[in-house]
Amino acid sequence: xxxxxLVGAQWGDEGKGKATDLLGSRIDYVVKFNGGNNAGHTIVIxxxxxxLHLLPSGILxxxxxxxxxxxxxxxxxxxxxxxxxxxxxGIDTSRLVVSANAHLIAPYNRVLDKVTERFxxxxxxxxxxxGIGPTYADKMSRVGIRVQDLFDESILRQKVEAAxxxxxxxxxxxxxxxxxxxxxxxxxxxxxxxxxxxxxVDTGLLLGKALDQGKTVLFxxxxxxxxxxxxxxxxxxxxxNATAAGACTGSGVPPTRIDRxxxxxxxxxxxxxxxxxxxxxxxxxxxxxxxxxAEYGTTTGRPRRCGWMDTVVGRYATRINGVTDFVVTKLDxxxxxxxxxxxxxxxxxxxxxxxxxxxxxxxxxxxxxxxNLPGWSxxxxxxxxxxxxxxxxxxxxERVEGLIGxxxxxxxxxxxxxxxxxxxSLLG
Numbered sequence: 001x002x003x004x005x006l007v008g009a010q011w012g013d014e015g016k017g018k019a020t021d022l023l024g025s026r027i028d029y030v031v032k033f034n035g036g037n038n039a040g041h042t043i044v045i046x047x048x049x050x051x052l053h054l055l056p057s058g059i060l061x062x063x064x065x066x067x068x069x070x071x072x073x074x075x076x077x078x079x080x081x082x083x084x085x086x087x088x089x090g091i092d093t094s095r096l097v098v099s100a101n102a103h104l105i106a107p108y109n110r111v112l113d114k115v116t117e118r119f120x121x122x123x124x125x126x127x128x129x130x131g132i133g134p135t136y137a138d139k140m141s142r143v144g145i146r147v148q149d150l151f152d153e154s155i156l157r158q159k160v161e162a163a164x165x166x167x168x169x170x171x172x173x174x175x176x177x178x179x180x181x182x183x184x185x186x187x188x189x190x191x192x193x194x195x196x197x198x199x200x201v202d203t204g205l206l207l208g209k210a211l212d213q214g215k216t217v218l219f220x221x222x223x224x225x226x227x228x229x230x231x232x233x234x235x236x237x238x239x240x241n242a243t244a245a246g247a248c249t250g251s252g253v254p255p256t257r258i259d260r261x262x263x264x265x266x267x268x269x270x271x272x273x274x275x276x277x278x279x280x281x282x283x284x285x286x287x288x289x290x291x292x293x294a295e296y297g298t299t300t301g302r303p304r305r306c307g308w309m310d311t312v313v314g315r316y317a318t319r320i321n322g323v324t325d326f327v328v329t330k331l332d333x334x335x336x337x338x339x340x341x342x343x344x345x346x347x348x349x350x351x352x353x354x355x356x357x358x359x360x361x362x363x364x365x366x367x368x369x370x371x372n373l374p375g376w377s378x379x380x381x382x383x384x385x386x387x388x389x390x391x392x393x394x395x396x397x398e399r400v401e402g403l404i405g406x407x408x409x410x411x412x413x414x415x416x417x418x419x420x421x422x423x424x425s426l427l428g
Contacts, residue, residue, distance in 0.1 A: 002259035002427060003217045005247045008224025009317035011233075011271030013297070013304060014264040015329035017043040020057040020220060021417045022327070022410060023426060028215040029065045029207060030058025033250030034240040035222025036073040036105060038132045045417050048089075055082050056220055059093055067203050070101035071240060071250020072222075073135040074147070075110075076192040098196065099203040099252075100148040106160070107188055108167045108180045109134040115175045136239035138163065147200055150193040153186075160185050204252020211257055216427070219247035225263070225317045226271075234360060236275025244321040262426055263323040265314055265404070267331045267396075270295050270304040276364040279307035279343045293333040310343040310368070314404035316356045325426055326404065328397060329412035332419075337375035340396060343368040344403060373399060381414040386423050389413075 004023075008014045020030060021043055037053040043060060052059065054074065056066040068074065083093045109131035117129060138144040143163050149156045161182050168179040207217055223242040226232045231243055240246065244261045248254060268289055271277050281289065286306045289295065295304035317323060334340050346353040346366035357363045376390040383389050389397075389411075401408045409424040 003211055003219070003253065003257045004260045004262060004426070005219045005221070005244045005258055005321070006262045006264070007221040007242065007244055007317075007321050007323075008227075009263040009265040009321075009323070009326070010224055010269050010310070010313055011226045011277075012224040013270050013272065013295070014224060014266045015042075015327075015412060016220065016264045017052070017057045018329055018412050018417075018420065019262055019264050019327045019410065019426070020218060021045075021060075022420055022422065023218060026216060026427060027058060027061065027064055027218045029067055029210055029217040030056040030061070031067040031069050031203075031207065031217060031219045031247075031251050032056040032072055032222065033069040033219050034071045034242055034246050035238060036130065036132045036135070037075050037078045038130050038222075038238065043417070047416075050086075050089075050091075053082060054078050055086075055093075055096070058218065058220070059086065059096065060091060062092070065095045065097065067207065067251075068096070068098045068102060069203055069251040070099040071246060072099070073103045073105050073132055073139075073240075074098070075105040075130065076189070076196065080192060080195065096199055097201045097203060097206065098147060098199045100146070100200050102147050103135055103139050103144045104147060104150075104189065105131040105135045106138075106145055106163070107185055108164065108171070109138065111171065111177065111180065112167065115171070115177060133239040145189070147196070150189055151197060151200075153190070156189065157182065157186060160189075207251060207253050208257075211253070217253070219251060219253070219258075221246065225320060226313060228320075231320050233275050233363065236273060260324045260426070261322050262325045262327060262409075263317050263321055263406075264327045264329060265309075265317070265400075266293075266329050267309060267334055268293070269307045269310050269313070272297050272302055272304050276360075276366070277305055277307060278312075278346060278363075278366045278368045279310045280305050281307045289333060293330055308341045308343055308368070308370070309400060311400060311403035312343060312346060312354070312356060314400070318405045323406045325409040325424065326401070326406055327410040327412070327426075328400065328408050331393060331397070331411055332380050332413045334375065334393075334396070335380060336377055339372045340375050341370040341372050342396075342400065342403070344371045345369040371399075381419055383413050384421060386411070386421055389421070 058064040058066040171177040227238045289306040376392040411421040
């Protein structure tokens with residue numbers, strides 16, 4: 001049975017939870033391997049909407065073991081708020097396991113995230129202010145707090161006090177904020193320790209044994225390809241590796257165990273936050289896509305920037321991630337348009353680019369080169385086979401498929417879990 005990596009192919013919010021839900025009972029483990037509560041999945045089951053931020057979407061699948069891997073940064077308050085909210089709705093969360101090596105978001109990380117972003121002004125990155133970036137910075141500076149540290153009070157205090165020696169200098173002398181007391185940080189951490197302890201395991205060992213036993217493991221990325229800290233539109237990116245390779249470092253499973261890479265591509269393009277966006281529509285059409293697609297952040301509620309499908313980005317995602325299958329979501333949002341433009345290349349200062357420009361400066365100045373495809377007016381939400389789609393909708397998918405260089409195996413035609421067309425099995 002396979003190990004599958006699931007990634008977003010654009011700037012996030014593509015509907016990765018839809019793909020996870022499609023695999024459903026065929027998955028034994030779902031692993032969140034990067035990010036924190038700065039992104040979210042929205043899943044609709046029997047008309048009920050579930051917004052997940054920190055928990056893997058497999059938490060909603062009976063019999064599946066959801067895993068928070070070592071590459072994740074965890075806000076414990078958010079984790080238990082999400083668990084309690086699901087428990088209140090009758091969802092069993094008892095199978096959740098958490099890596100002992102995952103890093104914890106400290107109160108001072110959240111404070112620094114917010115004040116730094118305000119300090120940057122027009123040069124801000126567009127973070128969610130949840131402490132994600134500062135926590136990853138602590139991790140790389142080797143002053144981070146890990147889950148396992150909660151269970152050794154002496155070590156925990158030493159690490160918090162060492163971190164605050166520097167953090168408080170920044171808060172007081174640079175940002176004119178009050179110092180953070182070590183005891184308030186320790187109190188926040190310790191109140192969750194006993195509840196967290198039974199969930200903590202060696203997740204790398206757990207997943208290795210599961211694959212040895214022939215179990216199916218899904219590695220679920222937070223954010224998306226163009227938000228990857230190495231391969232995205234830097235510096236307007238997240239603080240972790242959201243591409244397929246991040247699944248290995250963020251879980252402890254080696255690359256030789258990965259069988260398939262599924263990328264989720266929205267039928268148009270959106271992004272939240274700052275940064276270049278070649279196909280962005282700052283007009284009535286962009287507003288149409290926003291309203292028709294309900295394009296508001298799951299985590300922040302911020303309106304998303306909207307634009308046409310960008311197949312240069314799609315080809316880049318195919319190459320960077322080694323995509324074997326695409327899931328195209330929200331095709332239904334395009335219903336009613338006379339024409340549907342698709343970006344096939346960029347113009348940068350009179351030079352055509354068929355692939356992503358090497359430099360961020362060139363990408364910032366990229367102008368989309370469009371190919372106009374005919375639209376359709378028929379309601380497609382009831383379609384359950386590719387052949388049932390209107391001819392122009394089929395032509396749109398086939399043209400996109402040819403441009404991005406990998407097969408489109410599934411197509412979302414509505415928000416419900418059953419509103420999807422499965423052309424090819426995602427398991428091979």
